[in-house]
Amino acid sequence: MTVSGRNIRTLVLLVSLGVNLFLLGAVITHMLTRQSPPVVPEMSWMVRDLGAADRQAIRPRLQALGDSLRPLRVEMFQAQQEVNRQLQQEPLDEEAALAAFARLREANLRYQQQSHQQMVSLMASVEPEQRRRIMRFMSDRRPPEPPRGERSTRDPASSPLPR
Numbered sequence: 366m367t368v369s370g371r372n373i374r375t376l377v378l379l380v381s382l383g384v385n386l387f388l389l390g391a392v393i394t395h396m397l398t399r400q401s402p403p404v405v406p407e408m409s410w411m412v413r414d415l416g417a418a419d420r421q422a423i424r425p426r427l428q429a430l431g432d433s434l435r436p437l438r439v440e441m442f443q444a445q446q447e448v449n450r451q452l453q454q455e456p457l458d459e460e461a462a463l464a465a466f467a468r469l470r471e472a473n474l475r476y477q478q479q480s481h482q483q484m485v486s487l488m489a490s491v492e493p494e495q496r497r498r499i500m501r502f503m504s505d506r507r508p509p510e511p512p513r514g515e516r517s518t519r520d521p522a523s524s525p526l527p528r
Contacts, residue, residue, distance in 0.1 A: 419495055426490065430483045437476040445468040 448469050451462040488496055 384422065423487070426487065431485065434476065434480060434483070437472070437479055441472045441476055443467070444472040515528075 400528065444465070448465045450461070451465040454461070488499065491499070
């Protein structure tokens with residue numbers, strides 16, 4: 366039995382079609398079974414120390430806040446991509462690169478303003494005890510490590526909030 370070029374092409378085509386269908390099925394399955402994150406990453410760190418019931422009660426609000434921040438995050442990402450493009454141009458157009466950096470700063474500022482306003486709004490909507498827990502968590506975060514050879518002047522036992 367001889368194998369002709371036509372039979373080989375048919376076999377390769379069938380194997381390729383099978384592999385592509387398998388990969389397509391894997392991608393579709395991943396998309397359909399993917400779970401949404403437990404809370405919006407932009408604010409989830411703030412409520413980490415709250416009890417499960419409190420986090421669950423705040424979750425819809427966090428989701429709405431995250432949805433409103435998403436376009437601003439996309440804008441920042443696009444501005445960063447433009448900075449990257451400008452810095453890779455040959456020859457480097459300094460004026461265009463500086464303008465791209467200015468757009469990135471503006472996008473970042475809009476994001477910060479919105480997220481800070483949302484944080485204040487969220488804090489105003491929770492009970493005083495929850496607010497204290499959130500603030501305790503925020504104040505307990507460690508500062509960045511000092512450069513090698515420098516000593517930290519921060520007393521680890523000090524905390525701006527009472528326990």
